[in-house]
Every structure is written in structure tokens, then in C-alpha cells.
Amino acid sequence: MSSLAFSLLFVTFFLLTLVLRFWLGLRHIRHVARNRAAVPPDFAATVPLAAHQKAADYTIAKTRFGLAALVWNGLLLVGFTLFGGLQLLSTVVLHWVGPGMLHQLGLVLAFAVVSGVLDLPFDWYRQFVLEERFGFNKMNLKLWIADMVKGALLGAVIGLPLLWVILTLMAKTGALWWLWAWVVWIAFQLALTALAPTLILPLFNKFTPLADEALKERIEGLMKRVGFASKGLFVMDGSKRSAHGNAYFSGFGSHKRIVFFDTLIERLAPNEIEAVLAHELGHFKLKHIVKRISVMFLLSLGFLALLGYLKTRIWFFTGLGVDPMMGDSNDAMALILFMLVLPIFTFVLSPLNSITSRKHEFEADAFAAKHTDYRDLVSALVKMYEDNSSTLTPDPLHSAFYDSHPPASVRVRHLISAGAA
Numbered sequence: 535m536s537s538l539a540f541s542l543l544f545v546t547f548f549l550l551t552l553v554l555r556f557w558l559g560l561r562h563i564r565h566v567a568r569n570r571a572a573v574p575p576d577f578a579a580t581v582p583l584a585a586h587q588k589a590a591d592y593t594i595a596k597t598r599f600g601l602a603a604l605v606w607n608g609l610l611l612v613g614f615t616l617f618g619g620l621q622l623l624s625t626v627v628l629h630w631v632g633p634g635m636l637h638q639l640g641l642v643l644a645f646a647v648v649s650g651v652l653d654l655p656f657d658w659y660r661q662f663v664l665e666e667r668f669g670f671n672k673m674n675l676k677l678w679i680a681d682m683v684k685g686a687l688l689g690a691v692i693g694l695p696l697l698w699v700i701l702t703l704m705a706k707t708g709a710l711w712w713l714w715a716w717v718v719w720i721a722f723q724l725a726l727t728a729l730a731p732t733l734i735l736p737l738f739n740k741f742t743p744l745a746d747e748a749l750k751e752r753i754e755g756l757m758k759r760v761g762f763a764s765k766g767l768f769v770m771d772g773s774k775r776s777a778h779g780n781a782y783f784s785g786f787g788s789h790k791r792i793v794f795f796d797t798l799i800e801r802l803a804p805n806e807i808e809a810v811l812a813h814e815l816g817h818f819k820l821k822h823i824v825k826r827i828s829v830m831f832l833l834s835l836g837f838l839a840l841l842g843y844l845k846t847r848i849w850f851f852t853g854l855g856v857d858p859m860m861g862d863s864n865d866a867m868a869l870i871l872f873m874l875v876l877p878i879f880t881f882v883l884s885p886l887n888s889i890t891s892r893k894h895e896f897e898a899d900a901f902a903a904k905h906t907d908y909r910d911l912v913s914a915l916v917k918m919y920e921d922n923s924s925t926l927t928p929d930p931l932h933s934a935f936y937d938s939h940p941p942a943s944v945r946v947r948h949l950i951s952a953g954a955a
């Protein structure tokens with residue numbers, strides 16, 4: 535393939551993806567706005583009109599913000615690639631540190647810093663304007679900056695050694711470097727999953743053992759019924775950042791933890807919390823987590839193999855506005871370019887992931903309906919939709935591309951059917 539042909543291919547997919555995402559966003563806005571005036575019949579008895587309209591307004595505002603961010607990110611992508619931004623950045627870093635591994639590491643670090651700075655206005659607006667307007671933001675500027683600094687330092691401490699290993703493998707282990715890099719990547723992901731609950735997440739949030747003995751007894755009874763062992767039940771102080779609520783697992787093996795947001799504990803009744811947890815346990819017992827991790831590992835193997843091919847092709851670099859360096863490694867540049875352009879070529883496949891994810895959600899709901907009263911999960915979901923201002927009337931096509939969970943009305947009907955069965 536020639537450089538010009540690859541440039542044309544990239545521009546074609548870039549424009550198609552941009553137009554498709556913009557069209558989906560506009561569809562979503564129109565659909566939500568058309569259904570703003572009345573609560574859907576399935577929720578008319580449980581969701582107030584004011585809450586439904588707040589969810590519609592929040593969804594429209596988020597989608598409009600997303601479209602603005604889409605345009606900005608598109609400009610940055612073209613600026614970094616076809617307009618020579620990465621080439622300029624590489625030249626500057628090379629001038630500062632000279633050729634070799636320092637240039638490779640410095641290029642990735644410089645790209646991360648520049649990208650982060652350029653995204654800062656959007657991150658600030660999302661937190662302190664959009665979330666604030668709808669009553670979800672609980673952060674102050676000091677905490678926001680502290681989180682940002684901690685995240686940057688943590689990324690450097692963890693990411694730079696991993697990057698050094700990957701770049702060394704790319705340079706030293708021949709044509710099959712991607713296979714060795716894949717093994718390292720898997721080991722890193724597993725280690726991160728194991729260590730995050732005790733070493734990383736506490737840097738950002740406080741985790742305290744569940745103090746409500748009656749709720750704890752109820753949850754332990756559920757775990758015993760389904761055959762699930764946990765290292766502990768914890769409550770996370772999510773309310774210091776956001777009014778949104780959730781529950782999740784962390785860790786694996788004998789180090790599994792169950793974590794509830796404090797906002798969820800405050801909002802839901804004990805039987806509803808039990809039903810929500812039963813859904814999450816369903817994901818574990820039905821091996822959804824293992825399946826997702828396996829798919830992720832297989833995809834990462836395929837993508838690394840593809841990168842192994844592309845990094846040896848001159849047209850991959852020149853077609854994206856970069857002159858390959860003679861006498862020095864282009865591996866870091868190949869990593870950055872691949873990371874930038876991959877979403878452009880794969881976005882159209884997004885519904886495939888949504889289909890699998892939604893199937894798992896239906897199965898986990900059915901599991902919860904088997905081990906708890908399905909009506910408790912229905913009422914909990916309704917409260918969570920209301921508290922998080924999640925729209926009850928998403929555009930079906932937009933939802934198919936972006937939403938890992940089924941639309942509210944579809945999910946509730948499935949739950950009622952599962953409960954009746």
C-alpha cells in the first residue's frame with residue numbers, strides 16, 4: 535500500500551466515523567426531547583414527571599457536550615497526524631534528550647502531557663459545569679486537582695516501567711515481539727486487578743467495612759446461597775465526588791471484595807441492595823467476567839500482532855504524517871499512531887460488543903430473579919435510573935452503539951418475565 539492510499543483510507547474512515555457519531559448523537563437528542571413531556575407507561579406509577587424531565591435534560595446536555603468534545607478530539611487527531619503534530623513533538627524531544635530509549639519514553643510522556651493539557655478545559659467543564667448544573671458534582675477544585683496529580687504520578691510510576699519493557703521487547707525480541715509483549719500485558723493486567731483494591735483505589739477513596747449488621751447478615755446469607763466467598767464487604771465514600779451511586783466487585787480469587795457506594799446504601803432499602811448484589815453475583819457465577827477478560831486478552835493479542843505488521847510498513851508512518859527515523863527506533867511512534875487511529879477503524883463494530891454485554895445483563899438479571907424477589911431489583915433499578923438521571927427513552931440506534939446495558943423499559947420487562955417464570 536502506498537502512503538497516499540493509506541492517507542485516503544484513514545481520512546475516509548475518519549470522516550465516516552465522525553459523521554456517524556454526529557448523526558447518532560443528533561438522533562439521540564431528538565428522540566429524548568420528543569419523549570420528554572410524558573413518563574413512559576412502564577414507569578408512570580414510579581417515576582415522577584419532574585425526575586423524567588431532569589433525566590431528559592441531563593441526557594441532552596451530556597450528548598451535546600459529547601458532540602463538542604467529538605469535534606475537538608477530531609481536530610486534535612488530525613493535528614497530531616496529518617498536520618505534523620507528532621512529527622514536531624518527536625523532533626523537539628529528540629533535540630532535548632537525543633536518540634535511543636530516552637527519546638522513545640520521552641515521546642510517549644510528552645504526548646500524554648500535551649494531550650492531557652489540551653483535554654483539561656473539557657474535563658473541567660464536565661465536572662464543574664455540566665455535573666454541577668444537575669446536582670451531581672460534589673468535588674471542589676482542590677480535590678479535582680489532587681485527583682489529577684495523583685493520577686498522573688500513578689500513571690508515571692506504573693506506566694513508564696511497563697512502557698520500557700514493551701519497547702525493549704519490540705526492539706530486542708525479533709518479529710514475534712508482539713507475542714512476548716502480549717504475555718507481559720496479561721501479567722500486568724492480572725497483577726493490577728489483584729493489587730488495585732488494596733494499593734491503588736485507597737489512594738483516591740476511603741473504604742470502610744459495612745457497619746450495618748442487619749444488611750451485612752442479609753448479604754452474607756445471599757452469598758452463602760449462591761456459593762460466593764468474599765474477602766469483605768466495604769462502603770466507598772463516593773459521595774465526596776459525585777451523587778451517582780453504584781456497586782461493584784474488585785480483585786479476584788481469594789481477594790474478591792464487594793464494594794457499595796455510600797450513596798447507594800443511603801438510597802436503597804436492604805432488600806433492594808440484596809437484589810442489586812444478586813445481579814452482580816450473577817455476572818460472577820455465570821462466568822461473564824472470565825468471558826470478558828478472555829475476549830479482551832484475545833483482542834489484545836490480535837491488535838498487537840497487527841501492530842507488529844504495521845510498524846514495519848513505511849506507509850503506516852508517512853501516511854499519517856510522520857517521517858520514520860533512520861538509525862533510531864520508531865516503536866514509540868508506532869504505539870502512539872496505532873492508539874490514535876484504531877478507534878477510527880473499529881467504531882462501526884461497537885454494536886457487537888453491546889450485543890454481548892446486554893446478553894450478559896439479561897442473564898445476570900435472571901440470576902437475581904432466581905435468588906431474590908425480582909420486584910426488589912425492579913424497584914432498585916427504577917431508583918437508580920432516577921437518582922442517576924438516566925434517560926428512560928434513549929434512541930434505540932444510539933443505544934445500540936454506546937450502551938452496554940439494555941434500555942430501561944426492555945430490561946424491566948425481561949425482569950418481570952424472568953420473575954414470573
